[in-house]
Every structure is written in C-alpha cells, then in structure tokens.
Amino acid sequence: MDTDLGQLFLSELVGTAMLLLLGGGVVANVALTKTKGFSGGFLLVNFGWGLAVFAGVTVSYASGAHLNPAVSIAQLVLGNIDFVQFLVYVAAQLLGAFLGAVLVWLSYKNHFDEEPDPANKLGVFSTGPGIRNYGWNVVTEVIATFVLVFVIIGFGRGGDAELDVPAGLAALGAVPVALLVVGIGASLGGPTGYAINPARDLGPRIAHAVLPIRGKGGSDWGYSWVPVVGPLVGGVLAALASMALLPLS
Template sequence: MDDPSLGTIFLAEAVGTGILVLLGGGVVATALLAKSKGLDGGWLMINFGWGLGVFAGVSVAYASGAHLNPAVSVGLLVTGEIDVVQFAVYVAAQLIGAFLGACLVFLAYKQHFDAEEDTTKKFSVFSTAPEIRSYRWNVVTETIATFVLVFVVIAFSRVGDTGSDAPAGLAALGAMPVALLVVGIGASLGGPTGYAINPARDLGPRIAHAVLPIKGKGTSDWAYAWVPILGPLFGGLLAGLASYPLLPLLS
C-alpha cells in the first residue's frame, strides 16, 4: 500500500483517537460517576472498555495505520517506518482527537458530573493518577507497560504478511488483537498508575479537564502530567531500539 498523505494521516488519527478517548473515558465515567447505571462496575469493566475503545479507534483509523498514540509513533519513527514530518502530523492529530473525545465524554455525562461530589472521580474520567505517588517509579511503570504495547506492535509488523493492507501501526495487528493486548496490559500492569501508555490519551483530556466548565472539578494535577508523557515515550523509544536485536526481520 502507498504511504498515506499527510492530510489522510491527520484526519484518520484525529478521528480514531477521538473515538478511542470517547469510549475509554466513557467507561470510566460509567463506572465512577454518581447515578450512572454502571456505577461501581470495577477495574475489569474499565479495562475492557478501554480495549474496545482501541478496537473502535483502530477500525476507523485504518487509513493511517492507526497509531493513535505518540509512543507507537515514536517506536515506528525509530524503526524507520515513518519520517519526522509524518511523526509530527501523527502526534498533532492524536492530541487534538484526544481533546475532542474528552469533550464529548463531558457532554454525554454532563448531569452526572454535576451530581458527582468527588473531584478525584471527575478527574479520573479524563486522565491518570498514581495510587502511590512516586514519580520515579510511576515513570518506570509507564515505561514498562508501554514497551510491551509498542514491542508487540513492531513484532507483528515483522512477521511478514499479517493479512492487513494498512500502513505500519496498530492496524497492522488487526483491531481485535490490539484491543485484547490493551485489556491485558491494563489488567496486568495498570494497577500502579492507571496505565496511560499514551501521552495523547492523557494530555489531551487533561487539557480538556482544565478548560471545560466542570462543576467542582478541582485540580488538573499538572505536577504529575509529565509522567504519562515521558514514561510512554521512553517505553516506545526503547521498544523501537530493542526491536533491532530482538525482533530480526524474517528473510
């Protein structure tokens, strides 16, 4: 398949990331906000909701390869699958899509945000926060979890014919495998930090939380905001570098 144009990349990534955050943030709102029918749905419901959000996002962003995540994009930049200009377009679109997706979550749950008194629950719909705040170890957790995501994405692209005609990215795995991968990462490695594993997924909604007129919203926790940016980007970078000795191309 020919490389997608920059306009195609931007549109596909913005729409796909928006859908991802709409459904991912939506499941958190369902599980946490007052008077929701899914109140107290639990961690596994949130894991599966995010996984299905990835499924939907990958499905609609097939034309760009469905990176949906700057950490995936940086890993594919390291392996030479995309260039610097494409990388910049991917990341800009992902951030804008994530911001808009978070705004739609707010609109869908507006009355429940108004009814909820716990500022932490309101914030959790948008962005991640650690259960034990230790920036060094929180970065380590995010790095490890994101390494798994990006390393597996690259591994699939090295197998050869995956049955997908999409450019390199999550779409190369197929929507369902990558959705299950995200569910598995959340269930296994999400406990300490809430598994952002995606700078755009965390930063875009954090900005939305800061600017939206959410009743009694409290702080947007900017002191922590660098962790779900640095950790995932470092994890994606390491995955790209590790792919050379550990995932040799098949002849």
C-alpha cells in the same frame, strides 16, 4: 506511507477521538455517581479501553492507526515515518484526544454535575497513581508502554508469503491490539492507571482544565509529565529492542 498529510491527520484525529470517547466513557460510567455502570470495577474499565482501542484502530486504517505518540515515535526510530509525519501524527492524536474527552463530558454532563468528588471527575479525563512516587510511576509507564509497542511491532513481523502465512497477527486487524490493551491493564495497570499513551492523558487533561465542569478541582499538572515521558521512553526502547529481538524474517 503513501497517505498525504491531510488524510493522515484526519484519520488519526477521528481514531483518537473515538478511542477517548469510548475509553473515557467507560471510566465515567464506572466512576461517576448515578450512572448505570457505577462501581463496575477495574476489570470493566480494562475491557472498555480494549474495545475503545478496537473501535479507534478500525476507523483510522488510513493512517496506520497509531493513535499514540509512543507508537509514532517507535515508527520514527524504525524509519517507517519521517519527522514531519511524526509531528502530524502527534498533533492529530492530541487534538483527537481532546475532542473525545469533550464528548465524554457532554455525554455524562448531568453525572459530572451530581458527582461530589473532584478526583472522580479528573479520573475520567486523566490517569493518576495509586501511590505517588514520580520515579517509580515513570518506571511503570515505561515498562507497560514497552510491552504495548514491542508487541504491536511483533504483530507485523514474520510470516511466509510462499506458504500464505500472514505477517504476525496483522491480518486480524484491531483484535490483537484490543486484547493486548486489556491484558496490560489487568496486569500492569494498578500502579498508575496505565496511560501508556501521552495523547490519551494530556489531551483530556487539557480538556478537564478548560471545560466548565462543576466542582472539578485542579487538573494535577504536577503529575502530568509522568504519562508523557514514561510512554515516550517506553516506545523508543521498544523500537530499539525490536531491531535485535524481532527479526524481519
């Protein structure tokens, strides 16, 4: 990648902040009392997150729009970025996710104040399991993230330059990734809320812990490792599987 580290950092920060502003925003709209979208349902959340990915990818073109440490670690395994670039990606993603979550809180400040349930407030920032079983929760996150990263790698593979056939679906830009996230949420999001992105969960969870949110309760740090470890493992497995199952030509 020719992008210098400063530009890479800024691009990933802006894209991830946009991702979390719109993604966390749709959860706030559905979960918090007295919003216009209150009780809009899980499908609305799925579509909202898909469109959040579309927006985040669109504005972070300069860095390749990873927006996710699981995607970045897969690119590291594939040799497309080096370890220093990987660290820059992850730092920018975590900070961007934190800032995006802060913007959600500012946007919905009155509704956070009115919401009586601490769990609904935490749910705007971070994921949580429907049934708490750490081992199986990790399995769900590994599988869902494997699907995300494996298919993203597939978007950029294949093609035929002589026939003017673009590589995979890469020519469509952010659209296929957005649709993929909607599909993962609809199909695999039920058990854990489909973090599928360590920065998406950890950055906002830190924001929840430090922001002066009225009646917020705890940040559920006991679960916080699951949406970090599971997606990272899924990203590595997807990269390894792609070497055998997604040939370059």
